[in-house]
Amino acid sequence: MLGLMQEWPLNCHKLIDHAARQYPDREIVSRSIEGPIVRTNYAELRQRSLKVSQLLRRDGYRRGDRIATLAWNTARHIETWYGIMGIGAVYHTLNPRLFPEQIAWIMNHAEDRGVFVDLTFLPLLEKIAPSVGSLRQVIVLADAKNVPDVNLPNVVAYEEWLAAADGDFAWETFDENTAAGMCYTSGTTGEPKGVVYSHRSNVLHAMLAALPDSMGISSRDVVLPVVPMFHANAWGLAHSCPMLGAKLVMPGARMDGPSIYELLDTEKVTFTAAVPTVWLMLLQHLEETGKTLPHLRKVVIGGSACPRSMIRKFQDNYGVDVVHAWGMTEMSPLGTLCTMKPQHAETEGDERLDIQQKQGFTPFGVEMKITDDDNRELPWDGSTFGRLKVRGPAVARSYYGGTGAEQFDEDGWFDTGDVAHIDHSGYMQITDRAKDVVKSGGEWISTIELENLAVGHPALAEAAVIGVSHPKWGERPLLVAVCKPGKEPDKSDILRFMEGRVAKWWLPDDVAFVDEIPHTATGKIQKSRLRELFRDYRLPGD
Ligand code: AMP
Secondary structure (H helix, E strand, O other): OOOOOOOOOOOOHHHHHHHHHHOOOOEEEEEOOOOOEEEEEHHHHHHHHHHHHHHHHHOOOOOOOEEEEEOOEOHHHHHHHHHHHOOOOEEEEOOOOOOHHHHHHHHHHHOOOEEEEOHHHHHHHHHHHHHOOOOOEEEEOOOHHHOOOOOOOOEEEHHHHHHOOOOOOOOOOOOOOOEEEEEEOOOOOOOOOEEEEEHHHHHHHHHHHHOOOOOOOOOOOEEEEOOOOOOHHHHHHHHHHHHHOOEEEEOEOOOOHHHHHHHHHHOOOOEEEEOHHHHHHHHHHHHHHOOOOOOOOEEEEOOOOOOHHHHHHHHHHHOOEEEEEEEOHHHOOEEEEEOOOHHHOOOOHHHHHHHHOOOEEOOOOOEEEEEOOOOOEOOOOOOOOEEEEEEOOOOOOOOHHHOOHHHEOOOOOEEEEEEEEEOOOOOEEEEEEOOOOEEEOOEEEOHHHHHHHHOOOOOEEEEEEEEEEEOOOEEEEEEEEEEOOOOOOOHHHHHHHHOOOOOHHHOOOEEEEOOOOOEOOOOOEOHHHHHHHOOOOOOOOO
């Protein structure tokens, strides 16, 4: 017997319809690429998205066509997403921080037919476009008067293009499993792999992201997604915020400390989210200027491990709650978030930080387990670590074109490539990427744990640990560190600071000071590059 409830396909345009009906005047504020702050609201945003749909149809795009975006976080970028999805086409976010050849490879693989591009990225697109055979239209997200002469096919200025539509258009209807969006993993090794989100997975993810023990956002919040829309869907915020009616503040191209602070302050932002590197810049700005964060209630930090010292500073110095989160492009992207379960609600000080340093527990809609290399499930005891595997309605079941099939098993589990332990209360902690873990004498050493510890040293700005080959142990950890301006600690200082806080045999064999640590296009430490740089490094006593 079947239930007798209505079929109501989970299409993404329903999110923006809801926002426009229930919260028509709620603002979306953007730092425009041209410079000034511009304001729109959900009613206008929906209207302009409908025009995007109408014109894409007029220009010959069809259901399933991939249409790329090469853009910062602005209201215009959100309009293009809803407009593309509204005709059943697929928005494909491109990460401008990748090398031009990688972007060209990705666009060719996805066979992008059109691209919405910010002014900033026109020179980049000029390098890429000649090698992308499928590309037939370039829509520049600006007024005609701001679009320079460029060597690109079929260039139109977004505002003039949009002016040709009257918005008398209805979203198309299609199955909720229709593809909605696409994003390639950054692929530090091997070729990038395409993740294809569906309308259903985006809507379900928007819901699970918003839950009180996930991001916990409401219509009363003012949300600043610093995490780019090209980095795993801005962690779902461009879907969750319209669903909730939260005010959005979009930072455009400027993510430095002073620019972010200005928006937090003038727009009275209550909730924000980004990777740790962004928050390093903001905290440094606050320390230099003595400014405070009176409006900010909560910050979600993920994408790479959040250092304990960062959680402490936000909470103790500025009264801002930190939610540490873990996820990946393949998971839409949220996997776990670290809020306090009832048994931990009253914990304070170091005990609370111990919990908050973990990446947290899964919301409804994500299942996880850890296994050994033979796929045997491991206990949730807070110390045994193994391969982290996940499944759920917003987790990929395969990559575009079927590459990387070995990461998916027949029971639907996706091997994340992360190594983690899970404690009795269900809190997961990432100890490494499977390929970064240091294997010393057959035992595993967590590089992330060592890095977290090292950056707690008052003289260090950033730290990375890599395995360096060792004749006796196979590999031993080397700490690569960047000092804060004006600080010159010596190696023994740093090692003494770490002593007693991890097992003795985990302590790095040496410390190498560098001016800069290389990062990937999504802000993670580029361990592969570091390993290359230190390939011939000789540890003391070797
Ligand atoms: P991406 O798909 O670019 O978002 O990268 C996903 C990967 O980033 C994960 O598989 C993890 O290795 C890493 N990652 C994300 N969040 C965290 C976190 N909070 N702590 C440690 N690693 C993280």
